[in-house]
Amino acid sequence: MLTMAQWTLLAALAQFALASYEAWRIHMGLASRQWPQVIGKVGKVWQEDDFVQDVGDNEGTHSVHARYRYQVGARWYDGKRLSYGVTDRIRFNEALDLMHGLRAGTDVDVYYDPDNPRRAVLFPGSSTGNVVLLATWIVGAVLTMWFAS
Structure with missing residues (x-):
């Protein structure tokens, strides 16, 4: 059974993974130009x-x-x-x-x-929506870790 700290870590890692995917989409969008x-x-x-x-x-x-x-x-x-x-x-x-x-x-x-x-x-290209999603995932991960500490 996972502890609350482990669940928090998993949630933050998942959000960072989603942020990484969004950063890749921004990179590919810029390259596609x-x-x-x-x-x-x-x-x-x-x-x-x-x-x-x-x-x-x-x-x-x-x-x-x-x-x-x-x-x-x-x-x-x-x-x-x-x-x-x-x-x-x-x-x-x-x-x-x-x-x-x-x-x-x-x-x-x-x-x-x-x-x-x-x-x-x-x-x-990419869109401002990509930047918003990237920021959302990063802020979410940081807030998840901050509130758990």
């Missing part, structure tokens, strides 16, 4: 309602997803990452902005990692 570009083809694009609502908010949040195909050299790849920025649990108008111009069968710019062409995005 320098990646080469090819023309790909959109296979499917859709948005899903997440049903997370604030008080007095009728919109809720939404997640945007896409599937696309692109060629680097002689090899074809299937992509599904829109961006390293936040594309889930976003406001409806942000979801619409992401989906603007993305229709099945249309050509799209695909930015791929030259070191790993399997890794690609349609929108290079």
Whole structure:
């Protein structure tokens, strides 16, 4: 059976792990701004309602997803990452902005990692949402440890 101190340590470590993942997403988003570009083809694009609502908010949040195909050299790849920025649990108008111009069968710019062409995005960069999540996980971990001491 774990003690309260061990549970606290586990909670803080989990929050630091999530912060590390968010830092990686910010790093990859910044790197993707320098990646080469090819023309790909959109296979499917859709948005899903997440049903997370604030008080007095009728919109809720939404997640945007896409599937696309692109060629680097002689090899074809299937992509599904829109961006390293936040594309889930976003406001409806942000979801619409992401989906603007993305229709099945249309050509799209695909930015791929030259070191790993399997890794690609349609929108290079990261978002302020990434920074907010990074800060939230770090502050949460620090507060968890502080309140436990």
